[in-house]
Amino acid sequence: MSKQNLSSDKDMSILKNEIWDCIRKEATKEAANEPILTSFLHTTILNHDGFASSLAFHLSNLLSSATASALSLREVINESFAQDSHIIDAAIKDIAAIRDRDSACGECGTPFLYYKGYHALQSYRVAHWLWTQNRNELALFLQSRISNCFGVDIHPAAKIGFGLMLDHATGIVIGETSVVGNNVSIMQSVTLGGTGKDTRDRHPKIGDGVLIGAGSKILGNINIGEGAQVCAGSVVLNDVPAHSAVAGVPAQVVGTPNEDMPSLYMNQQLS
Secondary structure, X not given: OOOOXXXXXXXXXXXXXXXXXXXXXXXXXXXXXXXXXXHHHHHHHHOOOOHHHHHHHHHHHHHOOOOOOHHHHHHHHHHHHHHOOHHHHHHHHHXXXXXXXXXXXXXXXXXXXHOHHHHHHHHHHHHHHHHHOOOHHHHHHHHHHHHHHHOOEEOOXXXXXXXXXXXXXXXXXXXXXXXXXXXXXXXXOOEEEOOOOOOOOOOOEEOOOOEEOOOOEEEOOOEEOOOOEEOOOOEEOOOEOOOOEEEOOOOEXXXXXXXXXXXXXXXXXEO
């Protein structure tokens, strides 16, 4: 996970408080409106004194299994949060990204509670921390649980930035040596894959602000430049210049995005 270009401590604290206050207000409202969800909203959000505690509780319950209980997973998740504060900073940035970019969601509590793309990404961040601590077996166990629970397969060794939106998320695959920058938007059924049997650096490198359309396959150790757009259904086998748009099988440059950072606007049209 990239730790550069995160906001200052003051800005991050303000955003964290804003997001947590928003989540609590929405949960309070919905607990009153939907009695069947009252217990769920209280145990998941309203009974917690902070964002990190609530997120750890929620993820551990989503990922728990007969092999690893929610309690044991929560201990691991809390350990990762305590050891690396950037995990929570990135989780906050990811919620802000969804709120700002997803036309179906103008709230903070909805992705926190219900969006499996968000859950998969935050769970990956814990698995990645485990990987960096040489706890590879547990990291791979979490990768398996993430895939089974959310339909998203991210290798724990992959390096992923902040401010991401995995929209719908079903079928997303991100390989071991992939690098994904900051403020990237990835639609469903996207693959960042390798080619051949090479075990070295073999996966794509995605620059900041890139928009990757649904069903796209980006294969090999290639670079997708900052602010580029990969149109839906493309198969990308070669480098993509910054601020260009590619489409087709195999993908070719077909134009330029309408914005410098297309991921922020989710505009699928081209200039």
